[in-house]
Amino acid sequence: MTNSFKVKIGQGGFGTVYEGKLLTGIPVAVKLLNASKRNDEEFINEVVSISKTSHVNIVTLLGFCLEGSKKALIYEFMANGSLxxxxxxxxxxxxxxxxxxxxxxxxxxxxxxxxxxxxxxxxxxxxxxxxxxxxxxxxxxxxxxxxxxxxxxxxxxxxxxxxxxxxxxxxxxxxxxxxxxxxxxxxxxxxxxxxxxxxxxxxxxxxxxxxxxxxxxxxxxxxxxxxxxxxxxxxxxxxxxxxxxxxxxxxxxxxxxxxxxxxxxxxxxxxxxxxxxxxxxxxxxxxxxxxxxxxxxxxxx
CATH class of the missing domain: 1.10.510.10 (Transferase(Phosphotransferase) domain 1)
Structure with missing residues (x-):
């Protein structure tokens, strides 16, 4: 999806965000979380809370990946980045x-x-x-x-x-x-x-x-x-x-x-x-x- 995490578009205390593309051609942003107990909590928090939303001014969570200590969130791609x-x-x-x-x-x-x-x-x-x-x-x-x-x-x-x-x-x-x-x-x-x-x-x-x-x-x-x-x-x-x-x-x-x-x-x-x-x-x-x-x-x- 990210071509082996080739293009980095963001970095924070939570982890790193990479540009990706689904098989359908839709661009996405993939947030790869650092391994920590706090990030475990924030990962669950984000999936649970944002999955309850549907609004033009709330970012869309398209999916998530969870494999052992590896956690990633997949969002719609926002071309102009952050404010x-x-x-x-x-x-x-x-x-x-x-x-x-x-x-x-x-x-x-x-x-x-x-x-x-x-x-x-x-x-x-x-x-x-x-x-x-x-x-x-x-x-x-x-x-x-x-x-x-x-x-x-x-x-x-x-x-x-x-x-x-x-x-x-x-x-x-x-x-x-x-x-x-x-x-x-x-x-x-x-x-x-x-x-x-x-x-x-x-x-x-x-x-x-x-x-x-x-x-x-x-x-x-x-x-x-x-x-x-x-x-x-x-x-x-x-x-x-x-x-x-x-x-x-x-x-x-x-x-x-x-x-x-x-x-x-x-x-x-x-x-x-x-x-x-x-x-x-x-x-x-x-x-x-x-x-x-x-x-x-x-x-x-």
Whole structure:
């Protein structure tokens, strides 16, 4: 299928992803997992959770291989790879990466929101993803976004709002406060909403939310910078020439992102509400309260 793992297209702590092709000619991505107990758990988790889904914004698992300690997952092939390489374009080789327009980013944001809404409300079993970040959003040849990597996902009854999990799940920088400190509230689908909000702000900022190389301390933590810019100057990208339509998209995504990263879960919108805010009248969007967390210091960064 992979021609002896000839073409590598991705690498992570979980293992390696290779390009392949089925006998029918359909291109696939084959994720070959490292041998570890944690990967055993994530393999089972991914197969069980993703097999319950069917949505245009959720990546399709075509099959899996299990032979002794060897485990592989076979997905539909996503021609444009993951979203992070487009967001952090300046950190990579710009000439090799297609530029996304603001309309592209806006449609990608809506697609991801619809996918998350489906996991939380439209699926036969509620699925909490717990690792929403740009690296786990894949883009097909038409830049339609699909949520991937369900290794940390948790299935729970539809009527349960607060769930119990052991340890911390997710990636630093996208973790909701309650994931590390239960004083903020219980763990629920609102934890995914927080991660989505942090990702949305990275899409607007075109950079990682925490930037230790920023010239000014206030710009190190982008959510803080974005809030100040919106609140004071009504301009979230002051260094970029934008037309009125692009400016509206950037502001809309910023306001929604800032609502999603409210410190207390109850203050965050549901993903259904997020979709409404992204698609509704921008003039009806209210500025959220200022996030409790201020800019991290350089030493902490």
């Amino acid at each position: 992070d390489k487009f967001i952090y374009k300046r950190e990579q080789e710009p000439e090799t990466i297609t530029s996304l327009t603001w309309e592209d980013l806006y449609q990608i944001a809506i697609g991801i929101a619809r996918g998350l809404e489906y996991l939380h409300r439209g699926c036969s079993t509620k699925i909490l993803h717990f690792d929403i970040k740009p690296h786990n959003i894949l883009l097909d040849e038409n830049f339609c976004p699909k949520i991937s990597d369900f290794g940390l996902a948790k299935l729970c009854p539809r009527d349960e709002s607060i769930i119990s999990i052991s340890g911390t799940r997710g990636t630093m920088g996208y973790l909701a406060p309650e994931m590390t400190n239960r004083h903020f509230g219980g763990i629920s689908q609102k934890s995914d909403v927080y991660s989505y909000g942090m990702m949305l702000l990275e899409m607007v900022g075109g950079r990682r939310n925490i930037n230790p190389k920023a010239d000014h301390t206030s710009e190190i933590y982008f959510p803080h910078f974005a809030y100040r810019r919106l609140d004071v100057d009504n301009d979230v990208r002051p260094y970029e020439v934008m037309n009125a339509e692009e400016d509206e998209i950037a502001k809309r995504m910023s306001v929604v992102g800032l609502w999603c990263i409210q410190s207390l879960p109850n203050d965050r919108p549901t993903m259904t509400r997020v979709v409404d805010m992204l698609e509704g009248n921008v003039n009806s969007l209210e500025m959220p309260p200022k996030p409790l967390f201020s800019s991290p210091t350089r030493s902490e960064t």
